[in-house]
Amino acid sequence: MPSNDTQTEAVEQTPVHVDHLIENGELAAENAWCVSYDAEALPEQRPAFVPLTLWQANQDDNELAPLLTSDTELTTELGSTLKGASAIAVDFPAFTDGRGYTIARLLRERYGYTGEIRAVGDVLVDQLDYMRRCGFSTMALRDDQHPEDALRALNAFSVRYQTDVKERQALFEKRLTASH
């Protein structure tokens, strides 16, 4: 697994391809994309998620899309640059790194990004529901995860207290509406 949390460790050079992709709450039939962590050279495979700087330098290649590291600071400038991306991948270097949730929310709620946002890296079954609520449309499961567990985990809850990317009414508001 890629582990670029500190940015000092050697990053994985071989592009990663994941078999199990969750899309729209279901197991996708196939996953065309590979993810390349190499910030120096473009991978041969297409389509590919590549590090942000590489994507920015090769914007004429329609089959490339940006891969955001979890420490990406989403400035207004970057937010508007990313609007032109055909898809965006957000990396989870470790499943305990929760920064990706905020990144996805900002992309959706602040910068109005409507394309695919994909969670890649250390993506586990029990995170999928939170990821979806924060705006991820696809999640590439870590290889050892069981896709059937994923579908069950995604549907564990029918009640949410807060608003999220899809739910625009907090439960406290819904209760008021229901009682009138």
Place this chain on the structure above:
Amino acid sequence: MYRYDIHDQTLVDERVAQFRDQMERYQAGRLGEEEFRPLRLQNGLYIQKHAPMLRIAIPYGMLAGAQLRALADITRRYDRGYGHFTTRQNLQLNWPALEDVPDILAELAKVQMHAIQTSGNCIRNTTSDQFAGIANDEVEDPRPWCELIRQWSTLHPEFAYLPRKFKIAVSGAAQDRAAIQVHDIGLRLWRNDDGELRIKVLAGGGLGRTPMIGDVVREDLPWQHLLTYLEACVRVYNQFGRRDNKFKARIKILVKALGIEEFRRRVDEEWAYLKDGPQTLNQAAVEAAKVHFPEPERRPVAASATEDFDKLRSENRSFARFVTNNVTDHKVPGYKAVTLSLKRREHAPGDVTADQMEAVADLADRYSFGEVRVTHEQNLVLSDVPVDELEALWKELDALGMANPTVGTLNDIICCPGGDYCALANAVSIPIAQALQERFEDLDFLYDLGPLDLNISGCMNACGHHHVGHIGILGVDKKGEEYYQISIGGNSTDDASLGKILGPSFFREDVPGVVEKVLEVYVAERHEDERFLDTYRRIGLKPFKERVYAQQ
């Protein structure tokens, strides 16, 4: 008392089903140890020294009698017939079997309880004033606000994997009884000159290995924006809090590193986008929360009852001692709040047996509208007792061993479970508490000392809040030996301060003697009616140090 509706109940039921599934996957080897860890922690389940430990949430310390009975039943069926109340107003079970935990959570859900987010790197149980709703000096009842925060923070999709744990405390009174200055976020409810409710927001306080007093982020947040502002604070923390070193990962380190101005700027920048968004509160939503905390139907208490109470107090010395220390004035004349002491030598501070839980539930039903509160000092409170029933209640408590008239004294020790139970501890703490209680059991001596907080932690994680004890004791490990470091001058209330370390640490058996010397200095140096803390602040550390480390 907050009562679940269909939504709350569905959520906790679904949470139980989710955890049962996770536990089954773990046991079947489909979920690894490391992957299971945050999932179990966010359901209150630790793997401890001798056995798993389960921490049950008691939101802002409020318990109904029926819930306490259910807890008693759970401790008998799944544990060893007792539980431990913590400084976060929660209840810990020390001996549950791992495989029973889903069933225990299901039992809790039946009485509208859970263990959600009582551990892990997420927003924890919000704590508050044990005298909320009844205090003389209250500006606003914090409980409806705590409940709104509880709901907002429960299974928040963005904040389940924060850099570290995150604790919020709320106070709505003139005097801070919720230690808001030593929380990740402390909230103080107050009213401006126009009578409008405002919220003072502090951030970056905390204990642990780097104790700090919180800084003010915003003095006068209008209440409508409570949740969006909290969201902005936690979002800034989630993005920028350190993740490379767990000892530097709390928000206090971020606030200190950025400086409060820069932290505030980032929060405000974030908040500009969230402000007036869909999580903005309105009057109707707040009123709906307040409906759950009505004034109980208190009966009129005759003025003569108060006179009789005063008379008994002047005639009966034991009763007078109990009243002075364990009984608190109430906003309604004729009513009092009674603190039940959970500090006795034969038990660890905060421990309660199943029999006692049931007995307290019965007392709550008969004397105080069926409700009990847990205090962060690890005691229990019956909040609404008519004065003409105080004597009867006192006698019943005495028979239960819960009328120790020592609340607020040196004997009312705050103490973590320590090395006897906790895998993190460097040293035992309960035996230290017991040795001190044994040494200083003379009531006249305790009363003469006046209000004195003595807090003990078995390691620098500071669950026993030793930094804010007037006298703080910390267990440390040196080359495998247990030692104790003693500090003085800490305080968790309005004029919060962190204790200063006296000097080199002590052997366990020397601790009571050292505390005695500290007290001797105080007694010799104090002005009339001067509290320990004030004497210390006036004369400084030096006289204490000289006495304690004087050559024999």
